[in-house]
Amino acid sequence: MYLSKRKLTPDFVKKAAVVSTVFLVVVFAAIFAAFWSIQVVQNEKYRQLAIRNITRTVELRAPRGMIVDRSGAVIAENKINFTLFLVRENMEDPEKTVTRASFFSGKPVDEVRDIIAKFKKYASFYRIPIKSNLPLGTVIFIQSRQDEFPEFEIDMEPSRTYPQAEVAAHVLGQISEVSEVELDAGPPGAYSLGDFIGRSGIEKQYETFLKGTKGSQTVIKNSVEKIQEISGRVNPEIGDTVVLTLDLGLQKYIEELLVGESGAVGVMDLKTGGILAMVSRPAFDPEIFAREMEHEEWLAISSDPGKPLQDKFLQGIYSPGSVFKIVMALAGLQEKVITPSTAVSCSGSQMFYDRVFHCWNLGGHGTMSLFSALENSCNIFFYNLGRKMDIDTISRYARLLGLGSVSGIDLPNEKAGLVPSSAWKMETYRQRWFPGETISVAIGHGSLNVTPAQLLKMIATVALRGRMPLPHVLQRIEKQGRTVREFAPEFVRVPIAEENFELVIEGLFRVVNGAGTGRAARVEGLDICGKTGTGQIIAKDNPRYKLLTRDKKFMPNSWFVSFAPRNNPRLAVVVLVENGGDAGAIAAPLAGQIYRKYFENEGLR
Amino acid sequence: MKDYVRFFDKFTFALLLLLVLAGIFLIYSAGHSTQETNHLKQAAWLGVSLLAFFVVFSLKLDSIFRKSFAVYIVLLVILALQLVVGGTVARTKSWFRLWGIGFQFSEFVKVPLALYLARLLTQFEMIDGKVFMKLLAVILVPVILIVLQPDMGVSFILCSFIPMVILLKKVRPAVLAVSLLLVVLGGFAGWHSVLKPYQKDRIVSFLNPSEYKASTGYHVIQSRIAIGSGGLNGKGYLQGSQSRYQFLPARHTDFIVSVIGEEFGFVFISALFFVFFLIFYRQFHFNFQNDEEFYFVYLFNGLIVFQFLVNVLMAIGFFPVLGVSLPFVSYGGSSLLSFFIGEAIIFRVKINNYLA
Numbered sequence: 001m002y003l004s005k006r007k008l009t010p011d012f013v014k015k016a017a018v019v020s021t022v023f024l025v026v027v028f029a030a031i032f033a034a035f036w037s038i039q040v041v042q043n044e045k046y047r048q049l050a051i052r053n054i055t056r057t058v059e060l061r062a063p064r065g066m067i068v069d070r071s072g073a074v075i076a077e078n079k080i081n082f083t084l085f086l087v088r089e090n091m092e093d094p095e096k097t098v099t100r101a102s103f104f105s106g107k108p109v110d111e112v113r114d115i116i117a118k119f120k121k122y123a124s125f126y127r128i129p130i131k132s133n134l135p136l137g138t139v140i141f142i143q144s145r146q147d148e149f150p151e152f153e154i155d156m157e158p159s160r161t162y163p164q165a166e167v168a169a170h171v172l173g174q175i176s177e178v179s180e181v182e183l184d185a186g187p188p189g190a191y192s193l194g195d196f197i198g199r200s201g202i203e204k205q206y207e208t209f210l211k212g213t214k215g216s217q218t219v220i221k222n223s224v225e226k227i228q229e230i231s232g233r234v235n236p237e238i239g240d241t242v243v244l245t246l247d248l249g250l251q252k253y254i255e256e257l258l259v260g261e262s263g264a265v266g267v268m269d270l271k272t273g274g275i276l277a278m279v280s281r282p283a284f285d286p287e288i289f290a291r292e293m294e295h296e297e298w299l300a301i302s303s304d305p306g307k308p309l310q311d312k313f314l315q316g317i318y319s320p321g322s323v324f325k326i327v328m329a330l331a332g333l334q335e336k337v338i339t340p341s342t343a344v345s346c347s348g349s350q351m352f353y354d355r356v357f358h359c360w361n362l363g364g365h366g367t368m369s370l371f372s373a374l375e376n377s378c379n380i381f382f383y384n385l386g387r388k389m390d391i392d393t394i395s396r397y398a399r400l401l402g403l404g405s406v407s408g409i410d411l412p413n414e415k416a417g418l419v420p421s422s423a424w425k426m427e428t429y430r431q432r433w434f435p436g437e438t439i440s441v442a443i444g445h446g447s448l449n450v451t452p453a454q455l456l457k458m459i460a461t462v463a464l465r466g467r468m469p470l471p472h473v474l475q476r477i478e479k480q481g482r483t484v485r486e487f488a489p490e491f492v493r494v495p496i497a498e499e500n501f502e503l504v505i506e507g508l509f510r511v512v513n514g515a516g517t518g519r520a521a522r523v524e525g526l527d528i529c530g531k532t533g534t535g536q537i538i539a540k541d542n543p544r545y546k547l548l549t550r551d552k553k554f555m556p557n558s559w560f561v562s563f564a565p566r567n568n569p570r571l572a573v574v575v576l577v578e579n580g581g582d583a584g585a586i587a588a589p590l591a592g593q594i595y596r597k598y599f600e601n602e603g604l605r
Numbered sequence: 606m607k608d609y610v611r612f613f614d615k616f617t618f619a620l621l622l623l624l625v626l627a628g629i630f631l632i633y634s635a636g637h638s639t640q641e642t643n644h645l646k647q648a649a650w651l652g653v654s655l656l657a658f659f660v661v662f663s664l665k666l667d668s669i670f671r672k673s674f675a676v677y678i679v680l681l682v683i684l685a686l687q688l689v690v691g692g693t694v695a696r697t698k699s700w701f702r703l704w705g706i707g708f709q710f711s712e713f714v715k716v717p718l719a720l721y722l723a724r725l726l727t728q729f730e731m732i733d734g735k736v737f738m739k740l741l742a743v744i745l746v747p748v749i750l751i752v753l754q755p756d757m758g759v760s761f762i763l764c765s766f767i768p769m770v771i772l773l774k775k776v777r778p779a780v781l782a783v784s785l786l787l788v789v790l791g792g793f794a795g796w797h798s799v800l801k802p803y804q805k806d807r808i809v810s811f812l813n814p815s816e817y818k819a820s821t822g823y824h825v826i827q828s829r830i831a832i833g834s835g836g837l838n839g840k841g842y843l844q845g846s847q848s849r850y851q852f853l854p855a856r857h858t859d860f861i862v863s864v865i866g867e868e869f870g871f872v873f874i875s876a877l878f879f880v881f882f883l884i885f886y887r888q889f890h891f892n893f894q895n896d897e898e899f900y901f902v903y904l905f906n907g908l909i910v911f912q913f914l915v916n917v918l919m920a921i922g923f924f925p926v927l928g929v930s931l932p933f934v935s936y937g938g939s940s941l942l943s944f945f946i947g948e949a950i951i952f953r954v955k956i957n958n959y960l961a
Contacts, residue, residue, distance in 0.1 A: 008899060
């Protein structure tokens with residue numbers, strides 16, 4: 001009965017065995033091939049995918065280096081602020097996320113959308129900074145409900161702060177977020193969206209030192225984004241400390257002197273060429289650029305007629321007025337056109353090339369020599385000197401003394417000004433130079449244009465009897481307390497005889513200490529030498545001159561360039577008060593106060 | 606008794622044990638990150654399974670075949686009862702708790718159904734329409750009960766009996782045509798109800814996996830990444846990041862192949878597949894005392910091969926994710942027990958053949 005159940009032929013059983021074997025062989029061969037392809041041939045691809053699955057590397061922004069004055073007083077540092085980040089890959093509902101981000105940041109929905117769109121090229125786990133300086137209340141709100149808002153992260157980030165607010169704003173400059181265009185143009189990896197970069201001033205000049213080195217943190221996350229471990233962390237390195245030559249006390253003092261005024265002041269240490277104070281008024285608080293600026297703030301600052309964003313010391317272009325007589329005197333002496341005994345009679349006006357030129361003293365100064373002409377700033381004397389020299393000679397000496405080109409200070413965006421010459425005129429106006437124009441240039445008018453920085457360099461060269469200093473604001477750069485770069489003072493010899501400088505300095509001494517135009521700058525016990533200058537905004541022979549100059553904006557700019565003491569000079573000071581009017585009454589006394597303050601502090605009278 | 610020891614297929618048995626022990630080892634790896642103790646439970650299940658193996662092995666084959674219908678009916682009743690008062694594990698009613706142990710009764714349908722089908726197949730010469738309807742009913746009643754639980758995996762595996770009975774018997778051409786038509790229709794329906802959303806998911810999730818973490822497509826991608834990243838030699842035991850950081854779903858059950866591929870690489874997994882191949886080959890190749898035995902061996906072995914293929918192909922994304930485990934290796938006591946009972950019968954058939 002057991003065997004009766006057997007109906008299958010041995011052939012069928014055999015056939016079944018063969019078919020099943022063939023089937024197994026084919027199927028297993030296919031499986032081996034498939035696994036070979038995935039595991040061996042495509043191994044690298046899947047290995048990368050596996051790594052990408054679990055690792056998330058985020059950049060850690062480095063704090064910018066500090067900026068301190070010569071004694072270590074902090075002018076720029078960092079504060080820690082809470083920044084709200086958005087991680088796209090953790091979004092559940094993009095619309096909801098945008099709404100939340102807008103609510104947390106106080107930014108309009110469209111702005112949030114724009115920010116997110118900007119980062120579309122970045123990996124989906126990149127932390128998009130939505131808002132910095134998040135209020136503590138918001139921080140607590142989000143962190144206590146982190147489970148509800150998995151797409152948001154809050155982290156502490158360094159942000160730039162300027163504890164002295166407006167003080168030395170133009171020296172420090174501005175920082176702002178790097179733009180997409182710059183990122184595309186620059187070397188890859190140097191900056192990422194959301195990073196800040198120096199735009200002007202020291203912040204720009206020493207960006208490479210200040211920016212520091214970014215850190216990174218790699219975390220291993222599991223499939224539900226729970227951090228499993230931190231697999232690698234490179235701490236960010238703070239940028240180097242930039243030590244400036246500035247004397248913060250003096251800087252503040254001068255800024256307070258100029259409150260309400262528009263103008264510029266530069267103070268140079270003549271031993272080194274280092275700038276002790278560099279003031280441009282009105283100023284701004286650089287911190288508003290380092291954070292997200294309110295629209296009103298931008299409107300206020302950009303529409304201010306005083307142009308607070310312009311650094312008047314380096315970028316302001318002015319007519320030097322009578323200050324230029326220093327250059328004329330040096331040129332005349334060196335070219336032997338005049339000697340200290342050359343006498344000129346001033347009757348208040350004189351005719352040159354069929355045109356009447358006036359002295360500022362319409363009653364006339366009488367007989368003027370080099371010394372008295374400088375002391376009284378007599379125009380007639382210098383008109384005559386100008387007539388005896390040609391414009392190209394004057395131009396050459398002006399250039400020798402640093403006019404017409406940037407001072408070379410270690411700050412960006414400096415203006416060069418203009419020293420006219422016959423070649424310049426031909427090139428610019430396709431006209432030959434008229435001798436009459438030389439007469440105007442001789443007293444610092446005409447097309448001549450200078451910056452306060454250039455005049456500071458010029459007067460410093462005079463003070464040092466022809467040793468031209470290179471102005472600078474950097475003292476040294478320190479990395480973790482170690483000096484990595486130090487400024488070595490540089491002086492260039494100007495090819496003008498020292499005795500000629502001595503002669504001019506005698507005149508400049510009389511300006512302050514005689515009955516001269518700069519006597520308001522006099523400081524008891526200090527041999528200050530200087531020269532006033534009144535840079536006309538409108539020509540003095542304009543028939544409406546008297547009427548127009550009642551309006552402040554047409555009043556001439558008031559200059560005082562100076563140094564002290566006369567022998568072994570230590571300090572050079574340039575003061576410019578825009579629309580200040582009479583230089584002797586406005587700029588000179590300010591300079592006097594600066595000397596008084598400096599030498600009082602130094603204890604060396 | 607001496608002969609029983611002598612002619613027992615010790616080699617194949619050792620291979621089976623090897624698979625289960627490797628499985629326990631892998632289950633430990635898969636559950637390591639979440640500190641699970643499944644490997645201990647699996648070891649206990651192995652003990653139970655071995656006991657059952659020798660009990661069944663010692664039974665008379667004839668009586669096993671004779672009682673298969675009764676066991677089949679009892680199981681149908683249990684499955685039906687489960688639908689009404691079943692325990693709930695992972696939102697399905699396929700689990701039954703007994704003395705604190707979870708049983709998945711659907712797994713226990715495999716052996717009795719194969720036995721009963723084998724017995725049925727001896728009772729006619731050819732599959733005509735009437736016979737085909739009967740066979741279909743015998744297979745589909747438990748399949749439907751299991752689908753309702755729902756346990757897609759086991760019910761799908763049981764469906765493999767349908768083509769197998771057709772292959773094992775002479776079939777009237779009309780029946781073949783009708784069944785082929787049914788397959789086409791079933792496939793068409795399946796394409797629109799099952800495959801389409803899955804494929805859609807798969808395509809979309811390939812583009813942006815992180816946004817589709819819940820979809821099966823995502824699981825398939827993660828499984829492929831796990832296997833692919835394992836390379837030739839693997840990342841090392843307990844070192845698979847895909848497994849450790851829970852990117853793989855059902856690591857100790859349905860996606861255990863992914864754990865193996867990631868941690869041990871191509872060489873090891875090929876060796877493992879070769880063990881499977883040897884087992885399959887050896888369990889198909891021997892003579893039979895009667896037709897019942899032949900049908901049973903082919904049906905049951907065929908079922909294991911089918912389940913193996915579905916599981917492996919699913920892990921590399923060549924087959925939809927249906928919740929099918931890797932025979933002998935994946936965690937699952939009921940499945941292991943069921944397979945060892947079936948194997949016991951095959952071993953007994955084999956030894957009877959030697960001793961006859």
